[in-house]
Amino acid sequence: MSNKTAMIMVGPDGVGKTTLLATMYHELSGIENETSFELVASKDTHHDLQDAYNKLSTITAQPTFTPTGSLLKGTAGIVERQFKIWFNGNKELELVFCDIAGGLIRAEKGHPDMDEFKNKLEESVVIVNVIDGSALVEGDELLFRRKNEPVQIHDLLLSPLINNKNRLLLFVITKCEAWLKNDKGRKKLEAAFETQYQIILKSIEGFENVVAVLIPVKTLGCVEFTRIETKGDEKEIIYVRKPNLLFQPVDTDQPLRYAIAFALAQHNKNRTVWDKLRRWVRNEEFAFQKALSEFAQGHRRKFKIYGNPSLIEVTE
Amino acid sequence: MVTKPVVLLGAALHTRDIEPGQDYDWYVKTGEMQLFEKMADIYRIGLRDVGGEVPKVAVIIDCRRVGFLVGDLPSKREDHGHRLIYDTLYLEFDSQYQRSVLHAVAVLLLCHKNHYKHYELHFTDYAEQLFYNLHAAPLLVFETVHLPIVDKQPDFSLTHLQADKLVLLSNQVNRNRCARYLIHFTHQEENSFSFVSTGRVSIKKCQQIADKTDECLLLTLSSEVESEVNLKKGRLFGWW
Numbered sequence: 001m002s003n004k005t006a007m008i009m010v011g012p013d014g015v016g017k018t019t020l021l022a023t024m025y026h027e028l029s030g031i032e033n034e035t036s037f038e039l040v041a042s043k044d045t046h047h048d049l050q051d052a053y054n055k056l057s058t059i060t061a062q063p064t065f066t067p068t069g070s071l072l073k074g075t076a077g078i079v080e081r082q083f084k085i086w087f088n089g090n091k092e093l094e095l096v097f098c099d100i101a102g103g104l105i106r107a108e109k110g111h112p113d114m115d116e117f118k119n120k121l122e123e124s125v126v127i128v129n130v131i132d133g134s135a136l137v138e139g140d141e142l143l144f145r146r147k148n149e150p151v152q153i154h155d156l157l158l159s160p161l162i163n164n165k166n167r168l169l170l171f172v173i174t175k176c177e178a179w180l181k182n183d184k185g186r187k188k189l190e191a192a193f194e195t196q197y198q199i200i201l202k203s204i205e206g207f208e209n210v211v212a213v214l215i216p217v218k219t220l221g222c223v224e225f226t227r228i229e230t231k232g233d234e235k236e237i238i239y240v241r242k243p244n245l246l247f248q249p250v251d252t253d254q255p256l257r258y259a260i261a262f263a264l265a266q267h268n269k270n271r272t273v274w275d276k277l278r279r280w281v282r283n284e285e286f287a288f289q290k291a292l293s294e295f296a297q298g299h300r301r302k303f304k305i306y307g308n309p310s311l312i313e314v315t316e
Numbered sequence: 317m318v319t320k321p322v323v324l325l326g327a328a329l330h331t332r333d334i335e336p337g338q339d340y341d342w343y344v345k346t347g348e349m350q351l352f353e354k355m356a357d358i359y360r361i362g363l364r365d366v367g368g369e370v371p372k373v374a375v376i377i378d379c380r381r382v383g384f385l386v387g388d389l390p391s392k393r394e395d396h397g398h399r400l401i402y403d404t405l406y407l408e409f410d411s412q413y414q415r416s417v418l419h420a421v422a423v424l425l426l427c428h429k430n431h432y433k434h435y436e437l438h439f440t441d442y443a444e445q446l447f448y449n450l451h452a453a454p455l456l457v458f459e460t461v462h463l464p465i466v467d468k469q470p471d472f473s474l475t476h477l478q479a480d481k482l483v484l485l486s487n488q489v490n491r492n493r494c495a496r497y498l499i500h501f502t503h504q505e506e507n508s509f510s511f512v513s514t515g516r517v518s519i520k521k522c523q524q525i526a527d528k529t530d531e532c533l534l535l536t537l538s539s540e541v542e543s544e545v546n547l548k549k550g551r552l553f554g555w556w
Contacts, residue, residue, distance in 0.1 A: 047539075070399040074397070101340060103339030103340070146336055236396075
């Protein structure tokens, strides 16, 4: 049995996929302090994501109350980030997390990266759809569709979801700092998501093998939506850095926490008979389930769940 | 910067435009190119989306042609998300200019990080000229390109390289050794050769690049490479 588990991020260019990955990794790289699991990136992945995080942290050097510029380069193709999960000093699982160029979601047949992209999508047990929260709440239909492309995402997701493999789908909303200040804002975000993504959510309800979680996050914490400006025929969303706020990602560990817990649970379920027997003899199974349960305790209960919730329930 | 004009046969540009949907791709292909497809493959495997601040350059010598690629060139343009757009420029020459091209690559490898910016700017100007003349394709936008001339000798005290299919860690010493090798390179007509200087690219991907030519020399920042790896021997003994 292969110990490699694939995960992929999808979403149009500019929604913040690479930013999310860099902050997710940074927030969760110290999990060994709270559980028996340890997330270790390969040295190259660590350097790349740490470089990206360091660049993001320079946001505080940008002027306040003026439109912010982006800090990371756009992705041009498919980038694989390699991680390992260790349990009690033993390698338990290898994770390959794919970051993609946003344009790939609408690439046509014959595109040099298309086959690789489709294969990665099919083999991924966790699919993260990153959504631009400002366009979701404040954008008109045209702007929302231009920024988030829900129709293309729906079409892309159908093929991997339709087979019987268990999948976790994470809808991660970025650029939504302005709505995460109170419950009213959160509810507004959730309502906008459920309205705009009702076709995808309806499809998910029809699959027993799929569970989805809606996770709004603050990737930067100090940059907020202010207004929408019209330039020529196009509308543009303006974000500014707030002077009284720090660079402080919030809840960015949560998508990776859900993803890892799901991957470990699936991995445990799919062990070979021989492996199960070996673990039973050594009394490892109980310790593993206990650790997984502790790790899953780190899930925030406030996130909305769609589809089959039993797929992410972890019991000791 | 001292340069010399070299006659161009073809050029291509990998970049993106402003709007969503106008993603990174080869936007311009002009002139008559024979090595472009091979170089585009190498770029896709080992130079695109690669982290690490080192010169991102590649050369292929094959079929009496020399292909030269320089990547990660910051343009002055921004996309819809206000992200700086980066260009990658590909130039193809007749093999009679092989020495000029290899010397230009040696210059990029030997120069100080602060000086590298001047060369970046030099090549970005050509890249942006191509971009703003998108509709001129397939005609050549410019007939000659000014390539930098070696103005600094490599360190001759360092161990001489015997290129076969070799991956080296991209540090100052190995960049120096590669520069020396390229300056004194003599091409054997029947063999194809490639040189790639890139960031954190795994040995597995280096092997994929090496498979594209008979001989190859690669510089990577990957932590998998401590000093140097002979890919032929590595494959023989199944080291990865």
